[in-house]
Structure formats: C-alpha cells, structure tokens
Amino acid sequence: MIKVQEKDFDVSAELAALCQGRTNVGAVASFIGLVREVAGPGALSAMTLEHYPGMTERQLAGLEARALERWPLDRVLIIHRFGRLLPGQQIVLCAATSPHREAAFEACAFLMDWLKTKAPFWKLEEVGSQTRWVDARKDDDDAAARWQTDASDTDNSET
C-alpha cells in the first residue's frame, strides 16, 4: 500500500492495520525516517519536501510491486509525507510483512534504498533566513545499486 500525504502518521496504528487478520505473518520489519537537526551555527530550522504528484505514487507503487515479486512477503506499506516539516518530525515509513524475518528485513532495506534514488521528492532546507536545496548523495546511489538485478534498475542515472 502506498500513501503520499501531508499529514503525520501513527506508526503503531499503521503497523497494526498491516497485520490485522493476517495469521500467516510472523515478521514485521519497519523503518521510520525523521527530519534530522544538524548541530552548529547552521542549524536546520525546517525542511520542505516538494514532490511530483502522480509520478511519486507511480514510482512507489512500482517499488512495492518489485519487492512483492522478489521476496515472499505478505504486504508492503510505504507512507511518505510532503510539505514543511520540523526537526524530529516523521518523513517516511516503510514496512514489510512476511512469514519469516529475513525477507521482511531485506525488503524493508530495499524499499528505503530505492525510494531514496527513485521517488521524485526534493528537500528544501531552511537554515536561519536562508534556504537551500539538498544535493543528492552518491552514497544513496551506491546503496541502491547493491540491489540491482538487471539493466532496468539504473534508469535514474544521467539524462
């Protein structure tokens, strides 16, 4: 299930809903991403997430389908927020459920690594009265590349 929303989410309610009535599920792995405050004089005061409505849902649904195909999962959940967020607030929730833990852990890591390089979101940081767009990190590309199985997994490379 994919949710792209401005409002906050309740992790325990979301995970409970994911497992409700699913007696074959023995493992739930989840990841929660938060807005991180960087200490020092250039402290972050807020972050605004812009996204591409339509394409975001399409890319996240593609990731969900790929995870379900690759691992013996029961369900996948991705919630990603947009709009202006403050340090400590929740940005993203990824979860995968499975009969066994390995598939759930791996799928959850795969979803986050790929989300970072595929989902069309851009972060605008506010530092004091200044704003700056966050640059993409090569580490994130490398993290996603370890899951690569075929050439179609490289389509966020240079235009």
Place this chain on the structure above:
Amino acid sequence: MKLLYFSWLRERVGTAEETVRPPEDVATVGQLITWLTRQSSGHAAAFADPSIVRCAVNQDYAKAEAAVGADDEVAFFPPVTGG
C-alpha cells in the same frame, strides 16, 4: 507538449508548468533540452549543466535519447532527495 519543472529547475525557469510547441525536428529529450535552452535566459540557466538534470516522460524516468511528442508530459528536475 506539457512541461513540468521541480525544485531549483522550477526556480530558474520561473514557472512550474508550461505548454510548448517545439519544431518537428525536436524528437528526443536531448533535442528538447537543446531547444529549451534557447527559449529564455531562465531556461538556459536551468539547463546549464545537463549532467545534473533528470527527466521523466509521462512519469517514467527517461534518458536523453528517449522520444518525446506533442501529447507527452515531460518533467525536468534535479536528482531526487526523498526518504
């Protein structure tokens, strides 16, 4: 052809969305970028370094050699930074 811009490309071009009618010899993403850079100084600034511009045609990632046509939705943006 409907064009969308995000993040700092939107700021440099000066609009989030525009409809354009490029000449018929503009048939690929790369050719579209070349044509757009000649449309205004804002477009030229946005596409000054094409290596940091990503493109999607009809909401799927597309490379420079991908085909574009009059009915397509073409989006330009920097490398993504979600999660």
